[in-house]
Amino acid sequence: MKNVIFWLLFISIFISALEVVISRHDARKLFVEIQMLEKTRDNLNEEWTRLLLEQSTWATDVRIEAIARNELGMKLPVDSVLVIEK
Amino acid sequence: MTEPGKPVVYEKRRWLVLSLYLAGMFLLMWRAVDLQVISKDFLQEHGDARALRVVQIPAHRGMIMDRNGEPLAVSTLVNSIWATPRRVLGSDVDLSPLAAYLDTSVEELVKLLKERIGRDFVYLKRHVNPALADQVMAMNIPGVSLEQEFRRYYPAGEVAAHLIGFTNIDDAGQEGLELAYNEWLKSSPGKKRVLKDRLGRTVENIESISTPSPGENLALSIDRRIQYLAYRELKAAVQAHSARGGSLVMLDTKTGEVVSMVGQPSYNPNNRSDMKGEYYRNRAVTDVFEPGSTLKPFTIATALESGAYTPMTMIDTRPGYFKVGNHTIRDIRNYGVIDVATVIKKSSNVGASKIALSLEPNQLRKTLSNAGFGVATGSGFPGEASGYLSASNNWSEVGLATLAFGYGLSVTVLQLAQAYQIFATDGLMLPVSFIKVNGPVTGKQVITAEHAKQVRTMLETAVEKEGTGQRAAVSSYRVAGKTGTVHKATSGGYSEDRYLSLFAGFAPVEDPRLVMVIMIDEPKGQQYYGGQVAAPVFSKVMTGALRLMDIPPDNLPGLKDNIIAGKTQPAGSLE
Numbered sequence A: 001m002k003n004v005i006f007w008l009l010f011i012s013i014f015i016s017a018l019e020v021v022i023s024r025h026d027a028r029k030l031f032v033e034i035q036m037l038e039k040t041r042d043n044l045n046e047e048w049t050r051l052l053l054e055q056s057t058w059a060t061d062v063r064i065e066a067i068a069r070n071e072l073g074m075k076l077p078v079d080s081v082l083v084i085e086k
Numbered sequence B: 001m002t003e004p005g006k007p008v009v010y011e012k013r014r015w016l017v018l019s020l021y022l023a024g025m026f027l028l029m030w031r032a033v034d035l036q037v038i039s040k041d042f043l044q045e046h047g048d049a050r051a052l053r054v055v056q057i058p059a060h061r062g063m064i065m066d067r068n069g070e071p072l073a074v075s076t077l078v079n080s081i082w083a084t085p086r087r088v089l090g091s092d093v094d095l096s097p098l099a100a101y102l103d104t105s106v107e108e109l110v111k112l113l114k115e116r117i118g119r120d121f122v123y124l125k126r127h128v129n130p131a132l133a134d135q136v137m138a139m140n141i142p143g144v145s146l147e148q149e150f151r152r153y154y155p156a157g158e159v160a161a162h163l164i165g166f167t168n169i170d171d172a173g174q175e176g177l178e179l180a181y182n183e184w185l186k187s188s189p190g191k192k193r194v195l196k197d198r199l200g201r202t203v204e205n206i207e208s209i210s211t212p213s214p215g216e217n218l219a220l221s222i223d224r225r226i227q228y229l230a231y232r233e234l235k236a237a238v239q240a241h242s243a244r245g246g247s248l249v250m251l252d253t254k255t256g257e258v259v260s261m262v263g264q265p266s267y268n269p270n271n272r273s274d275m276k277g278e279y280y281r282n283r284a285v286t287d288v289f290e291p292g293s294t295l296k297p298f299t300i301a302t303a304l305e306s307g308a309y310t311p312m313t314m315i316d317t318r319p320g321y322f323k324v325g326n327h328t329i330r331d332i333r334n335y336g337v338i339d340v341a342t343v344i345k346k347s348s349n350v351g352a353s354k355i356a357l358s359l360e361p362n363q364l365r366k367t368l369s370n371a372g373f374g375v376a377t378g379s380g381f382p383g384e385a386s387g388y389l390s391a392s393n394n395w396s397e398v399g400l401a402t403l404a405f406g407y408g409l410s411v412t413v414l415q416l417a418q419a420y421q422i423f424a425t426d427g428l429m430l431p432v433s434f435i436k437v438n439g440p441v442t443g444k445q446v447i448t449a450e451h452a453k454q455v456r457t458m459l460e461t462a463v464e465k466e467g468t469g470q471r472a473a474v475s476s477y478r479v480a481g482k483t484g485t486v487h488k489a490t491s492g493g494y495s496e497d498r499y500l501s502l503f504a505g506f507a508p509v510e511d512p513r514l515v516m517v518i519m520i521d522e523p524k525g526q527q528y529y530g531g532q533v534a535a536p537v538f539s540k541v542m543t544g545a546l547r548l549m550d551i552p553p554d555n556l557p558g559l560k561d562n563i564i565a566g567k568t569q570p571a572g573s574l575e
Helices: A002-058 A061-071 B011-038 B040-051 B085-090 B096-101 B106-115 B130-138 B157-164 B176-180 B224-240 B292-306 B340-346 B349-358 B363-370 B397-403 B413-424 B449-463 B535-548 B557-561
Strands: B052-057 B071-083 B122-128 B144-153 B190-196 B202-210 B245-252 B258-264 B314-316 B321-324 B327-330 B337-339 B480-490 B493-507 B514-521
Touching (some): A002 B071, A061 B224, B011 B040, B040 B052, B071 B085, B085 B106, B106 B122, B122 B144, B130 B144, B157 B176, B224 B258, B224 B514, B224 B535, B245 B413, B245 B535, B258 B535, B292 B349, B292 B413, B292 B449, B292 B480, B292 B493, B327 B349, B337 B340, B340 B449, B349 B397, B363 B397, B413 B493, B413 B514, B449 B480, B493 B535
Antiparallel strands (some): B052 B190, B190 B202, B245 B258, B245 B514, B314 B337, B321 B327, B480 B493
16 A cells, blocks of 8 residues: 555655646746737737837828818818808 | 787776776766856856846837827937947047047047046937948947937927926926926836847847836816917017017916917927026916005905895996005096996006905905915916015905905916916806816805906906007907006015006906906006006907817907898709
8 A cells, every 4th residue: 555655745746746847848938928918919019009109190180280271272161151051 | 028818907007097087977966957057146147247237228208299189298219329338449440530520529539438438338428410420330340339318309499487386407307398298108117128139239148127108198278379379479579579478378267278378478388408497487376466456356256245236236436546554546548437347447546455454454365265276276287486465464454455456466477377377267266277178176165156247247348449458359259357467576665667567357248258367567668557468468369279079159340230041942943
């Protein structure tokens, strides 16, 4: 009986030692993966802010107003041509 | 002599060899124990120090947006070039292309590096664009590396510069809302441990020590479109009248939110090289002035509150001036006997003074104090001035008479705008907020709703024909407001030829939504009256703002009779 317990414990120590190594390895692999994903995320974020800035530069009120007035010939309607829907 | 087949035993030699082996084994074992157990910590530490590095993971500072989510301040990744002087100087690489990229000469670059030879980390140039960073790295100079940092961009530029403020090169708020909400916006960079090789390249990521936490985004109550409109019109007015400066504040009367706040002169927050500190000041909250005639509605409100006056009460302002002590109070001309409403419409100093003198001495001060004069608005804006309102209860007659038309106290544009809310909101004063407000706001009842409505009606007449503020009129909307032309206080009295032009008003009168105050500092042209300089700005900005905020018109007499189309055709008439 004692022998059985001894061998059981011996084997489980052996297995758990292996498990430690394996999970260490897994943890590293996952860490590398998350690093890569975070890097991707940061790059996308960076691109997004750049695009956001670009968009807001194209869409500055000064530019829109200049285009509307000068290129498209738009103007504010005067009261006499307004139609109100009720 | 030796007999074949019988081995010769050299006992001593055998023992010698064996003991040598044994000694060697013990030595090795001892060495192993020494390395693995006794000196382990020391060795591990040094090993780690040579290969393991803790590196920072940069994190975003929060974005500042307007009420519709348009960006007003955004952080974006840029590169900074740094070097280890020892390694750069130790290599034989030609440094002239690097110096050219850094806008400096080889001699200066070498000098800079030599002076800092003992350090491991020296910035060569911070915040460079990605293209330049790539070119520098392509040269492959030993000891030169890149670091990622954030740079703050302000898409609205000078239009919102005073309000937003700016950050320094290390991403900490320095002015304006960037400073006020620095704790909310700021990010904390994370840390991770990495394994690096001899050349400083990251070989492996070991573990994360702390995760980077980006700053929170901040949604302001500002409307960028109205901000732009207000800035454009204010700038145009300041230039047209060769004024020293000006500021404008617009508040939402339902929530107390600041919809727009602009100042002149302004600066470009994206390029602050050689800018004077004077330009950074947000005049709308830091500069105080005497409000002059724009204060009269509060005098009238106090009179109505006292119960002794109604809008129809007649006041004798003849002959257009009167003496209090040895001080003479004047009107522009003799208005004769006029009612309280006309005192506002014509902006009669004599009328306002006579009303104030007939009241309990402390009443006017109490109303003004309740309306927020003399204390900061609590907006939390850095450097906000509280203005001045004498705490004394013993007003001299002259003091009281001049207080009635706005001298002897000082206010900021923001304070005046907040105080005008009480006429626009049936007597409620709401806390000022730069942040988007969700849900209902509770205000403080300063005057009764009835009296607020009466003053509102009077203020509307001031913008009608023959009123002082008729140029503030907005087509299709009913507006109310009060002009002010203030002699600037100079050392030794009031200046004869330096003025402030003011206009404070709100619209639409039916159900006021927006309050706006405009102050223009020292207009130098022929025109300097508030009704000539500030009122037109009110009209232009309010016209645009009402349209942009989708506020329905309350004054369409022409349209009511003429063209009102049905929303959809009745179903039967489609054939």
